Amino acid sequence: MEPTLKAGDRLLVLRRSTLALGDIVAFEDPGGEERLLVKRVVEVIGRAVVVEGDNRGSSTDSRVFGPVEAGAVIGRAVYRYGPAGRTGLLV
Numbered sequence: 001m002e003p004t005l006k007a008g009d010r011l012l013v014l015r016r017s018t019l020a021l022g023d024i025v026a027f028e029d030p031g032g033e034e035r036l037l038v039k040r041v042v043e044v045i046g047r048a049v050v051v052e053g054d055n056r057g058s059s060t061d062s063r064v065f066g067p068v069e070a071g072a073v074i075g076r077a078v079y080r081y082g083p084a085g086r087t088g089l090l091v
Contacts, residue, residue, distance in 0.1 A: 003054045004037060004090065010082035011090070015075040019049055024090050026075040029053075030065045037061075038077055049073065 004024065005011075013026045023041045038062050039051035048067035053059025062068065077090055 005054075005080070006086075008083060009080050009086065010054075011038065011077045012079040012081055013077050016073075019044060019065065019070060019076065022091075025049070025051065026074045026077055027068055027072050028074070029072040030068060030072070031060070036074070043067075047071070 011026070015060070019025060019041055021041055021044065024038060025041055026036050026038050029035050029037050037051075037060070039053050040086050041049045042062075043050035043087045044068055047070045049070060050062040052061045053065065079087075079089055081087055
């Protein structure tokens with residue numbers, strides 16, 4: 001699958017919105033690195049979500065670090081506002 005996002009994309013993230021399958025969410029790296037990860041929700045399990053990157057071959061996601069607690073999710077990415085020429089709603 002072609003990745004939805006590219007390095008350098010700037011995103012508008014709505015904090016603590018209800019999560020559903022297919023949502024693109026931002027959360028702190030569970031591996032301990034000081035960075036945010038942005039992945040797609042592929043499964044909701046109680047109060048946790050399973051996330052995967054759109055480029056499965058080169059993505060660090062729930063297949064590596066397991067489900068992410070819903071409370072650890074910062075929010076749902078809804079809009080790309082930069083760079084110019086790549087703006088628009090995220091689906």
